[in-house]
């Protein structure tokens with residue numbers, strides 16, 4: 001009986017998620033009357049704005065990943081090593097972005113850094129990109145912190161640090177040569193999650209008026225019929241590709257070295 | 261001339277004073293063991309020497325240089341941990357090379373030093389492996405090579421053998437001792453295994469509740485313990501209640517016999533006190549040259565190979581006796597009455 005319910009739940013779940021996806025994909029293939037075609041996809045790929053916004057978001061996600069890694073790895077390491085009693089607090093702080101809507105954050109940014117403020121970051125494209133990167137870093141923080149912290153749990157941080165110190169290493173060497181390589185898998189999975197978040201983010205990019213992928217998807221959706229589902233399928237494919245890469249990295253590195 | 265000097269070292273965690281007025285002078289090339297029960301502060305002393313803990317007071321000098329305020333990575337001290345602590349992302353060779361790389365040793369010199377070290381520990385053919393591909397004993401040998409590669413001034417080992425199984429433990433401790441002697445490196449070894457400490461140390465520091473109770477060679481520690489704690493902690497003791505007959509001459513009465521103790525008796529005439537005898541100081545049977553013979557009943561016989569450990573009841577107390585195995589003489593069976601010879605000169609005087 002329980003088996004039956006388990007199967008029922010599984011099938012129901014699959015249908016719940018897959019049906020809209022199948023429907024959407026099917027619709028996206030129907031641009032040409034009476035037959036299936038990739039016309040909608042061709043249209044999307046022919047659109048220069050697709051490549052521009054996609055490239056822009058890709059570049060910003062790379063920046064976000066770098067900032068995130070530089071911020072999170074040393075922090076998570078330091079908290080584990082020196083302030084274990086502060087861990088619940090730090091975890092709480094890293095979870096805040098899940099509770100505070102992005103719109104609140106971006107309005108805060110605009111109020112603080114507008115052109116008539118002391119630090120008019122929104123006054124230049126570069127300044128705004130910088131703000132956006134910081135915003136994205138905040139959004140990705142819960143995922144990045146969690147995966148890095150989990151990665152740190154698999155190694156004996158304190159003893160490895162002391163071993164490296166007794167061999168003459170300073171903090172930078174320890175972080176770069178010992179800690180980071182040992183949490184690389186975790187960092188990469190955090191990085192792919194960040195990529196997926198940044199590619200799909202709409203609110204911040206739209207309000208800061210930057211040509212990102214999220215606002216482009218929205219713009220297309222408001223004006224066209226067949227292209228938006230095609231774009232959605234593409235976005236899904238990218239996200240799943242990221243998840244696949246995450247799995248792959250985890251697998252491959254297990255072959256290279258298991259954690260002692 | 262002492263190379264490593266620890267003077268008046270103290271460490272408190274909050275209000276808990278875990279190391280109290282610890283003093284030690286270690287000569288260059290000497291192998292010192294810190295021996296003591298769990299929680300007595302051995303690791304804390306070692307970590308202060310390594311620079312991982314800051315002393316509450318006192319000082320540490322190495323080769324005449326005051327290192328008390330120096331950071332751990334500036335002390336040039338090699339360290340081996342109980343948990344191996346090899347870097348999981350680096351190969352054996354890279355682990356050994358780590359300290360040299362940090363120091364900025366040129367590549368060619370580094371490589372020759374690494375292969376020299378790997379030959380020293382007999383793992384040259386494992387250079388390309390990762391730590392998880394090695395057994396515990398092999399990992400710990402790599403950890404030794406890694407600690408020794410940058411030619412540290414002092415080598416510190418914190419129970420490096422306790423995670424290994426018995427056989428590997430014995431062979432590796434001999435290997436550590438041999439390499440230590442070959443390189444002439446000043447070494448402090450922490451252990452709570454007295455056999456381990458006695459078999460490989462030049463001198464042993466027996467610690468009790470943060471205090472260095474006694475410092476001496478294994479022979480002195482075992483045969484002439486100066487405190488009751490050391491006497492009880494190191495080896496097995498049989499205690500006998502005696503009455504002092506002549507304190508100047510060191511004569512005490514045990515039952516009907518008069519025993520002459522070694523010098524050091526402080527109790528006054530007529531005082532009741534205890535003396536202790538090691539299991540091997542008691543001889544089975546009536547032996548010539550012994551001061552007295554007492555009667556006992558064998559309760560247990562443990563045949564351990566070259567040594568037979570007997571437990572006998574003497575005047576209500578259980579005493580432990582070690583005798584050598586002899587192929588022509590089977591050990592007594594439990595329940596038999598035996599005679600036990602003993603002498604006052606073998607006794608350890610337990611003052612206080």
Ligand SMILES: Nc1ncnc2c1ncn2[C@@H]1O[C@H](COP(=O)(O)OP(=O)(O)OP(=O)(O)O)[C@@H](O)[C@H]1O
Nearest residue numbers: 273276278296297298299300301302303304305452
């Ligand atoms: N960081 C610390 N904070 C508070 N107390 C500590 C700390 N480190 C050690 N102690 C306390 O200091 C005492 C001595 O600890 P230490 O680790 O030096 O003992 P040990 O002799 O090495 O014992 P073991 O044989 O079990 O390793 C213990 O009572 C321990 O609880």
Ligand SMILES: [Mg+2]
Nearest residue numbers: 302303304418
């Ligand atoms: Mg310890």
